[in-house]
Amino acid sequence: MGQFLLVDSRKLDGFEGLHQAVHGSHVDVMQLGRGRLRGTLSHIGIDDFSLSIGAFNVGMRTQRVSSDDKLIIGMLLAAEDRVAHWSFDMQLNDVLVIPPLLEHDGVFHGASAYAAMRFDLAEVTSLFGGEAQLSDPDTWRSRGHFRADLQTGAIASRRLVRIMSHLRTCNGSLTPSTSDFWKRSIVECMAANVMSSLPPDDEGWLPSARRLIRRVEDYLDETGTRPVHVSEICAALGVSRRTLHRAFQEVFGLGPVSFLRHKRLCAVHSILRDCAPGSTTVAAVAMQQGFYELGRFSQYYLAMFGERPSQTLGVSPLQTAGESIANA
Missing domain, CATH: 2.60.120.10 (Jelly Rolls)
Structure with missing residues (x-):
């Protein structure tokens, strides 16, 4: 068989x-x-x-x-x-x-x-x-x-x-x-x-940086979906902004501010992708994730994903323009 x-x-x-x-x-x-x-x-x-x-x-x-x-x-x-x-x-x-x-x-x-x-x-x-x-x-x-x-x-x-x-x-x-x-x-x-290799390599690069980042992510998990500022993380974990910045740069090639922004942008992308047009607005989802300057948010989003948030949601440019005029 x-x-x-x-x-x-x-x-x-x-x-x-x-x-x-x-x-x-x-x-x-x-x-x-x-x-x-x-x-x-x-x-x-x-x-x-x-x-x-x-x-x-x-x-x-x-x-x-x-x-x-x-x-x-x-x-x-x-x-x-x-x-x-x-x-x-x-x-x-x-x-x-x-x-x-x-x-x-x-x-x-x-x-x-x-x-x-x-x-x-x-x-x-x-x-x-x-x-x-x-x-x-x-x-x-x-x-x-x-x-x-x-x-x-x-x-x-x-x-x-x-x-x-x-x-x-x-x-x-x-x-x-x-x-x-x-x-x-x-x-x-x-x-x-x-x-053909040597025995498994148990000594990694910057394990202390990864341990710190794991603590940061555990803290973010505890805070839920609300936006978190870098200064809050530093205070909660008892580390300096410089130490935090170095750890994120070594592991991700990004500073903690950029990392948190990317994380929130990814959350917005996934929500918009799963929502049917008309069930929500880009502005509502963006603000839920802590983006209050919508113009700057749109620039970040376009640079990150190569498309506008309205395109991810499936809203046509004409519909978006109509909403803007109606809300003016």
């Missing part, structure tokens, strides 16, 4: 599409770079095993809550700027291990591409058979970063893309033997980089 093959490829139009960055696992995302996000996202699934390959054109922050009981192993395929996951500074073709039930935090400072496979930890022994250390499930229970060999990594990266391209042309199902072959072929690409 054949095994069902899931194939799903789509173009990305907005950062929200990256909520499904890894097939079967929800990822929280926030746009950091300016411009309208464009990209592609492809998934192939063979029963509970999946491979996802995504590419996008602006900086992103990704987080994944600790509710997923699957092992995720990823590879950085391309990056125009710095990429960091947790405290690991990534280079091209490096491999990242995200164990089951562990929170994940990543920052892409520019256009990037990645591959990620997701499967049950119980499959490790069979899929990595022949390599004693890799076939031990305990090897994958801790987060890890494996530095890729330049030559081996480039070959593995190209092979993953070719495998995805090939499987996208298949229809419907695979035989048990071909299913096993393709899963092993995908795993082998990741394993090649792991085996």
Whole structure:
């Protein structure tokens, strides 16, 4: 009996599409770079095993809550700027291990591409058979970063893309033997980089900065949806504005003011995208998120997403103009 093959490829139009960055696992995302996000996202699934390959054109922050009981192993395929996951500074073709039930935090400072496979930890022994250390499930229970060999990594990266391209042309199902072959072929690409690397690098860059930012985000979660000023954060956490600024610059390449503004802009974008025209106004949503100078808000929004907020909401320019005249 054949095994069902899931194939799903789509173009990305907005950062929200990256909520499904890894097939079967929800990822929280926030746009950091300016411009309208464009990209592609492809998934192939063979029963509970999946491979996802995504590419996008602006900086992103990704987080994944600790509710997923699957092992995720990823590879950085391309990056125009710095990429960091947790405290690991990534280079091209490096491999990242995200164990089951562990929170994940990543920052892409520019256009990037990645591959990620997701499967049950119980499959490790069979899929990595022949390599004693890799076939031990305990090897994958801790987060890890494996530095890729330049030559081996480039070959593995190209092979993953070719495998995805090939499987996208298949229809419907695979035989048990071909299913096993393709899963092993995908795993082998990741394993090649792991085996050629040094042991996992547990020493990351600026862990203290990341710890401070985690405290900031915990505080923001506690405050709910209301806008929060930087001075309030400094007072609440007992840190200077200079310390806070340095931490955000090192981790995100943005100051805390810009980061908070980007976060609020992303919230506005998601709300407008989900609302039907006529159910709310741009001004109402913007003010709910703390943007009181609507002219400046519109400039920020256009620079960030490459479109006006009324376009996201689906309101025509004529309707917007009519509302402005009516309210004058």
